[in-house]
Amino acid sequence: xxxxxxxxxxxxxxxxxxxxxxxxxxxxxxxxxxxxxxxxxxxxxxxxxxxxxxxxxxxxxxxxxxxxxxxxxxxxxxxxxxxxxxxxxxxxxxxxxxxxxxxxxxxxxxxxxxxxxxxxxxxxxxxxxxxxxxxxxxxxxxxxxxxxxxxxxxxxxxxxxxxxxxxxxxxxxxxxxxxxxxxxxxxxxxxxxxxxxxxxxxxxxxxxxxxxxxxxxxxxxxxxxxxxxxxxxxxxxxxxxxxxxxxxxxxxxxxxxxxxxxxxxxxxxxxxxxxxxxxxxxxxxxxxxxxxxxxxxxxxxxxxxxxxxxxxxxxxxxxxxxxx
Numbered sequence: 001x002x003x004x005x006x007x008x009x010x011x012x013x014x015x016x017x018x019x020x021x022x023x024x025x026x027x028x029x030x031x032x033x034x035x036x037x038x039x040x041x042x043x044x045x046x047x048x049x050x051x052x053x054x055x056x057x058x059x060x061x062x063x064x065x066x067x068x069x070x071x072x073x074x075x076x077x078x079x080x081x082x083x084x085x086x087x088x089x090x091x092x093x094x095x096x097x098x099x100x101x102x103x104x105x106x107x108x109x110x111x112x113x114x115x116x117x118x119x120x121x122x123x124x125x126x127x128x129x130x131x132x133x134x135x136x137x138x139x140x141x142x143x144x145x146x147x148x149x150x151x152x153x154x155x156x157x158x159x160x161x162x163x164x165x166x167x168x169x170x171x172x173x174x175x176x177x178x179x180x181x182x183x184x185x186x187x188x189x190x191x192x193x194x195x196x197x198x199x200x201x202x203x204x205x206x207x208x209x210x211x212x213x214x215x216x217x218x219x220x221x222x223x224x225x226x227x228x229x230x231x232x233x234x235x236x237x238x239x240x241x242x243x244x245x246x247x248x249x250x251x252x253x254x255x256x257x258x259x260x261x262x263x264x265x266x267x268x269x270x271x272x273x274x275x276x277x278x279x280x281x282x283x284x285x286x287x288x289x290x291x292x293x294x295x296x297x298x299x300x301x302x303x304x305x306x307x308x309x310x311x312x313x314x315x316x317x318x319x320x321x322x323x324x
Contacts, residue, residue, distance in 0.1 A: 230291025
């Protein structure tokens with residue numbers, strides 16, 4: 001007699017559905033099959049963010065073997081050393097973990113009926129399985145396009161600085177912060193709060209992308225973006241201020257790009273300007289104001305100098321659209 005299927009899919013069922021393969025190897029066996037030292041394979045799995053498996057657990061598939069073989073091929077080519085491969089694996093693992101969580105939440109929210117019935121979860125898995133090839137194709141296309149854009153940015157910087165991956169580059173850095181987020185978080189239920197944050201992030205992302213700038217990260221009630229020119233940053237900031245009740249601070253100067261993020265005094269200055277800005281206004285630093293001088297469409301109003309924690313006294317300017 002067949003064993004009745006549970007209303008809730010097991011972890012093994014979900015893993016097999018997504019990977020399309022059954023596990024065949026232990027941790028030592030998958031490393032041996034790929035020709036990779038066991039310690040290196042363990043470090044790769046950890047870098048990718050995978051849970052540690054017991055030594056005797058049959059938890060790895062032929063796809064895992066193929067991945068390790070590709071890693072071995074990259075190392076054998078001599079271009080990338082082990083440390084670089086592990087750093088790239090960690091970047092991939094952290095990024096895809098957030099992506100997968102985000103996509104799973106969106107998919108389940110869209111595809112799961114409000115009134116659940118027996119078998120709905122298994123039907124959801126079958127739908128996901130049918131859509132996986134489409135998701136995968138879009139993911140690869142988006143990644144290649146973003147990689148091309150990142151390469152173009154680095155090459156443009158290298159033309160000026162004679163460094164392919166410079167440690168410090170001049171950029172405009174901006175923060176856009178939702179006003180009174182803490183108060184609204186107390187007033188809204190979880191669903192409405194999530195809708196507020198997602199709506200803000202999606203609109204901000206659209207504005208930043210439309211001007212060819214880059215959204216570096218989101219921090220719930222705040223987004224961090226960068227732009228190569230003062231005019232580009234000014235256009236982003238003025239469009240962002242129109243999407244909601246925000247305060248924005250933008251500074252221009254040298255930053256250190258690292259792990260997809262940006263660091264340095266310029267970033268700190270942009271954050272301080274954001275904290276100083278009144279709701280509905282854009283504050284910029286003196287260097288960005290100088291960069292906007294002579295560009296049509298911008299009006300700058302110098303305000304009194306302000307102390308900025310850790311940076312001394314700074315000279316802010318209020319940025320608006322020109323009336324002419």
